[in-house]
Amino acid sequence: MGTLIEEIFSRKLERQVHAGEIVMVDVDTIMSHDNTTPLAIKAFNEIGKPIKDKNKIVIHFDHAYPAPNLLAAEAQRKSLDFINREGLQNFYHQGVCHQVMIEEGFVTPGAVIIGADSHSNTYGALGAFGTGLGSTEIGVAWVTGKCWFKVPSTIRIELNGNAQLGVFAKDVMIFIAGMIGMDGGTYRSIEFGGSYIDQLPMHERIVFSNMSTEIGAKCGLIAADEITLEYLRHETKAAGDFATLRPVNPTYERILEIDVSTIEPHISCHPDVDNAKPIHEVAGLQVDEVFIGTCTNARYEDIEIVANILRGKTVHPSVRVIVTPASNQIYKKAMVNGLIEVLMDAGCTVTGTGCGACIGRHGGVLAPGERALTTMNRNFIGRMGSPNAEIYLASPATAAATALSGKITDPRNLLSEVTHG
C-alpha cells in the first residue's frame, strides 16, 4: 500500500512503511566516481573497519577521465591503489557513471542504490530508488552496507497528452522546473506518470528522473512497466525476474497535472534551471559553444536526432560544437551506424565518453564572456569554467538547430524537414 517510494521501502523492509518514518535499509549498490571516491576512502580509512560486501561497491572514473592534469592523475592513482588493494571488481571507465550503472545491470526495479553524485536520482527511471549522498556517507556504507532514510512524501506529476513534434522530455522537464522551482521538490519523492510517460521510451524517461535532482528531490520515480522490462532485457546486462512495483492506493502530498501537448520547446536560461522560458523568448541569442553530452542527454537516440538534423550540413563557423557520447556502448553503436561520421562531416568535435565539459575542467571549458547552449541538467554560475560565462540548457534537437545557426534556434522547422524530407 502506498506511493511508489513507500512500496519500494516496504518491499525492502518486509513491512509496511509510511512517509515520514525514518528507516535503516540494506542498500543494494553503493556508487562513487573519480571526483567523490577520494573523500570516501578518507572516511573509510578513518573508520578503520573492513568492507561489509565488496560486490555492492561500484566505482567509476568518468568526471575527468582520462586524467586531464597531474592533480587528477594523482587522485585517480590513489583510488586505483585502493581498488586494487581491496580487490574491488566493479570498476568502470567506459562513460558517465549513471549510464554505465544502467548498462551494466546494477539498476533494476525496486533496488536501493546510493551514489556519491547528486544525479543518482537517474535510476528512478527504471523504478529503482536512487539518491545522491556525500562521500563520507558512501565510505560509511562500504563498512555497514546500510543507510538511513526518512521515507519522503510524494509529489505526483501527471503528464498527459501527446508532445508536439520537436518537443522532448527535456523541454517538458525544463517547463516543470520553471513551474515548481529549484526547491519545489526538496526532500520529496517525485513520481512521474500519466499517459505521456506510459508511452515514453526509456532514454526519454531517464531525463525526468535525472533532472528531478534540479528541483531538489530525493528521488524521481517512474513505475516499471513493459517498456522498462524490454529495455532491461535488451539494452542492459541485468538478468532475472524483476519486481514491477506500482503505487497502490497512494496518498500524495500534491498532484500536478500537466497537458504536454501545450508545451513548446523550452530553455533554462542563465543562471538557474528554473529560469525556464519558451524558446520564442530567447531565440536568436548568439552562442559560442554547443555541447551535446552528459547523463541527461547523450544517449544513442539523442545523438541520432542531432545527426539527423546535421546530416549533409555544416555547423556555424563561429561555434564550437562538441559531442560527448554518454558511454562507449552508445559511441560504438553510433559509430557502427554511421552517425559519428555525419557529426564529424558537419564539423562537430566528437570526444571520448564521460562527463566531458559539464564539470568545467576539460573537454570544452568556457572562457569569460562566452555563452554555451548545452544538453546538460544544470547551469550554475561557473559550472563549465569561467564564472563570467553563461549556460543555457535545452534538448538535443534544439542544440543541433543552434549549432547550425550559431544562435538559439527552434528545431521544429528543421525536424519537419527531417521527418518529411
Added chain:
Amino acid sequence: MGKAWTFGENMNTDEIIPGRFNITIDPLELAKNVFCEVKPEYAKNVKLGDVIVGGQNFGCGSSREHAPIAIKGSGAKCVIAPSFARIFYRNTINIGLPILECPEAVDGINEGDLVEVDLKTGVILNKTTGRQFLAKPLPEFILKISEAGGIVNFIQHHEIEELMEGSA
C-alpha cells in the same frame, strides 16, 4: 559570539566552492576560496566563530562535500537558514558542521550583526538588535551523529543500528 555573514536564496555548491577548486580535500585550502565569487571578502575577513546566515534551499546542487568542508574550514561556527538542500543537510551533519533551521532568525539578522548561538538549545541571540530566536530542534538520531562529532567518529565506536535505538 561572532559576526553574521548573509547570503541569498538557493546558494548552490558551485557558489559555495567552485568545482575548479575541488582538487584538494584539505579544509583550510578549500576555505581560501569559499564563496569566492558571491562574497570574495568573506574568505579574507571571516573570523573563528562567525555565523553564516543563508536563504532558503541553502547548499543545493552537487553532492560534493567540499562545500560544507570549505565552510567548516573557514572557521564559521554554524549555518542558519530557513531550509537546506537535502544532500547538503546530510553532509553537514556527517562532517560535523552544525546547522540550524530558523526562518525568523534569517529575517531578523543583518550582515555584520553580532550573533550568539547556543547549539544545544537552538537559541540564537542577535546581540546587535537584542532579538532572540529559537531554531527547530534536530531529530534525536541526528543529534547522536552531531554529538559524536560526525558520522565517521560515530561509526568508529558504534554499530550503525544504534542510530535508530530509541527513535523507532
